Amino acid sequence: MDVIAIGETMISLTPDQRGLMRNAASFMPRVAGAETNTLIGLSRLGHRTGWISRLGEDELGAKILKEVRGEGVDTSLVELDDKNSTGTFFKEIVNESDVRVYYYRKDSAASHMSPSFLNEAYIAKASYLYLSGVTPAISSSCRETVFHAIELAKRNDVKVVFDPNVRRKLWSEKEAKETLTKIIRQSDIVLPGISEGEFLFGSREEKEIGQACIELGAKLAVVKLGEKGAYYTSEQEERHVPAYSVSDVVDPIGAGDAFAAGLLSGLLDGISIKGAVERACWIGAVATMVTGDYEGLPDRKQLNQQTSPGNKEDVSR
Template sequence: MVDVITMGETMALFTPDSTGLMRYAHTFTRKFGGAESNVAIGLARLGHRSGWITRVGDDELGKAMLSFVRGEGVDVRFARIDREAPTGIYFKELRREGDVRIQYYRKDSAASRLSPADIDEAYVSQARFVHISGITPALSESCHEAVFKLIEVAKKHQIPIVFDPNLRKKLWSETKAREVLLAIAAQADIVLPGVEEGAFLFNERDPDKLGKRFIELGAKLVVIKVGAEGAYYVDENECVHVPGYRVERVIDPVGAGDGFASGFMSGLLDNLSIEAAVQRGNAVGAMVTMVNGDVEGLPGKEDLTRFIAAPAEDVSR
């Protein structure tokens, strides 16, 4: 049995060892990153059981990726090796502090060949939550079909769906993105949009009004991320602001939203109040920005507890 099942692409991540324009870089560090595996790893580090559905290439990067994610405690039994397509890669260019740029090379990757056949109903049926990202349906038509198959199975077994829109405009047209993301949001129980994603979908930035738009679609709870200011949670009755955590120096903002999702769902799994779960999400998201890499800043439970108690203090002395 797993607590959370998620599905999507993870890629090999190459980051220059030097700061500045990547054209001048000669050496790179290889890591791994992908929204869904980031969430799965974040949950595992906080003591929960997470499962990840994906495809990787039959290549050294794919084998290293599976070994890495498995080593983080994530169940990868439904991460399949595709012998006809490669593992995707991307580059993270750290031009200067506060200026991070991403370049993807994922066209026709193994994960883009995910399909409804990759969804094992018996496996999904015993999860407590299903997590879906808006990235996966943008990768291909078969990925789109796989996402809606996962939704169908979750609905059949009354498993709450947590949806992070994770808008990636480079992957598809704005018209198609809006259509599909709204269709998924209409099926979700909990939606975790950033305020910019809300503006894209509804042309609305006010957290209360934005939350109510998602509620009207069918969501029971909406948590709107507003960066360093924290997040608002909105249900049928209220809109509550939960302050964020001050970070003196943001090293790498990529992956902060995934950290938030893992922290928030961890709070739900631990039966915290909604406000306390959002606070945990804010804390994990903040901690991720303080470290270079998508998953390297994801905390364990002890580190998270210490950060929430005294985020500005070094209590390890």
């Protein structure tokens, strides 16, 4: 197994048109979750992935399971809950720069994940354990599950990759900062954005954000800069990587998850950190051109056809 992730995936209900949701005549149901977005991206690129989670034993859960499994992600450790339902949320795309999300996930099946739910042998098979800051924010038992998963990964030499992915509505600022900082201390690779860096470290400077992650214990920090690309730093090197231009941003939700898929794919393929970050920037850009959280993610054939502009390293290598 290349990458295993733990987290909640829900049904996203998107209006049939842009603008305020009150004017929508119908909604399109789509599968959406930070961790499964990344796993699907990796699976499409030919990597072996596994998802650990819980779903309601209902039609929405069945839809999620069918689609995630259909994308080649192993779902053998996804539990079905006959008492608690699958979470949902609405995505309101007012325009390309104003996307609003409304969650209905309280007491969902995934919120009842607990440490006893984890399988050490399964986690031990992976090269990377991928986590986001959403999961520990869902419930106290989910938080305990995340830390236990990290403990199992460390025990078995599995590298921990963490995207802080701050969700302020889910918990207090104090609790969020303490928990996310603690996870960063135990992570090998950290993928913050500028807003997350400002929240956690009080800075919008990518170099300061990256250095703060390294000082906490991360071996590699990659700061996502949106249309400006990315900045990465490690004990050996640091560099800015320019973005790939996008003429028409259709749906920016999920771009960070796509970025993570590109980065991990590059590292699994054994290319340089610079090349992996370039691949991450390209896949993140491609994902914004299609409606949906993961629908626009490329496969290996598309990646192999991609040639790098200017003096960038070939992202397909």
